Amino acid sequence: MSGYLAYLAKRLGQFVLVVFIGVNIAYVVTHATPIDPVEQSISAVTSFGNTAPEAIEQMRQSLKELYGVGGSWREQYFTFWSRILRADFGPSMSAFPTPVSALIGRALPWTVGLLVVSTLVTWALGNLLGGLAGYYQRSRSFKLMGVVAMGLHPIPYYIVALMLLIVFGFLWPVLPITGGSAMNLPQGWTLAFIGSVLKHSILPALSLILIGVGSWFLGMRSLVSNIVTEDYVQFAELGGVNRRRILGSYVMRNALGPQVTGLAMSLGGIFNGAIITEKVFGYPGVGTLLVDAVYAGDYGLVLGVTTISILGVSAGVLAIDLLYPLFDPRVQVA
Incomplete structure (x- = not known):
């Protein structure tokens, strides 16, 4: 201890x-x-x-x-640091006299809700499929998934976002293409508002998931492909250990270390992915707020968003550093 x-x-x-x-x-x-x-x-x-x-x-x-x-x-x-410690970035130039902290407080839940959920779904789906593809290397279905993942991986996510806008906004207009919720709904914990938020978040989240899954899939498949050649895995297979147990306890668990680190970095850096995605879909998050602040020359607001981003990335890395020894005994804490 x-x-x-x-x-x-x-x-x-x-x-x-x-x-x-x-x-x-x-x-x-x-x-x-x-x-x-x-x-x-x-x-x-x-x-x-x-x-x-x-x-x-x-x-x-x-x-x-x-x-x-x-x-x-x-x-x-010293005035700057005293304000930082009080979470007070002063008033916004572009929305004077509204405080910067108030603007960030309004936009942050939208970004966190969209980016955290899409990042977790992308990570879980990509690692699950990648682990299965690395273990069942002769499966045609997983080989096809690998081809699709390699095809989607190099495509910028804003290109996919624009394609989704065209398909679901004009060719088959079944989903909203802009905003965070319906304009005529008051914000609150009501079923109507929550349903509207979920409906408006489908396209932004889908654009991030389609591109992000490929990266996690390829990374996990490569890690598992190396681990299945290890002696302890082959001995377990020769010893008649159930293949599901081998996949979960022997292979996937040992391959998750680098992927968990990547997840922490992704969660900490969610603001990086928010900028273009939120602007394309007109989403009222921190990314939209930052771009508008840059255009307006509102350096106080830019500094506030940047500081929150630094804290987010650092907190994500800290969280995973503290959790590592709990699930990976190879990490030395002494």
Whole structure:
């Protein structure tokens, strides 16, 4: 137990270090842009008419405090980290005076719901079929699946998304092609709203699943194909052990290590896949929010989304690091 506690402390220290470095890089990049949120907001206000210089100066000082860009660079940096620790990214420039945290809070459930579910379904389906194809190598059905997987794998998922839009939006219009739910439904835990959300998520999720399954299928098939040649697997087969038990306990379990690591990275990096998918389908998630923030020059919102992404990736890697010793005894925790 003491060995695992030391392992836990080490991994938590790595998590804090990675988040600290990543957020600092995001801070430097966003503050290196030529966009000044204060002057941009003042320009937007004064474009409607002349304003007294005193009022403009007061507005400038107030906006600097709001955006955390007042004082020296050291004061700005410490103000930034104090806000990060409070989950306060200041107001959004493009949706002033709405706080950045409020905008992210509205969009995050949509992205998490869509990307987490589609990633888990893709991972489970791809690994199951890939494991079966690697073990039953003479099966024609699994060979055909391998050909299909290799054909789909190199196709960009936004191409598949556009094909789904054409097929189910125009040629056979049976599914909604934009939005997260019907516009005339109030959001809430009602059957009508939940059904609308599920219906609107079918095409975005399907575009991710069709492409993602191929990658997991090929990876798992390759791992299983190597493991079935190991001596312990052949001895189990010669000893008359049930083939299902061999597949589940001897082969699939030993092949899942790298795949579980990949799952953690995929779950942590769900925001990467959200950007194009959400824009294609007009989905109201973090990806759409980030693209709109870039177009508007809203670096506070960009920084907020980037920070959440860094935390997501780091938390995913931390979670799998902590779970590894529990299902793989080969991992040393001492």
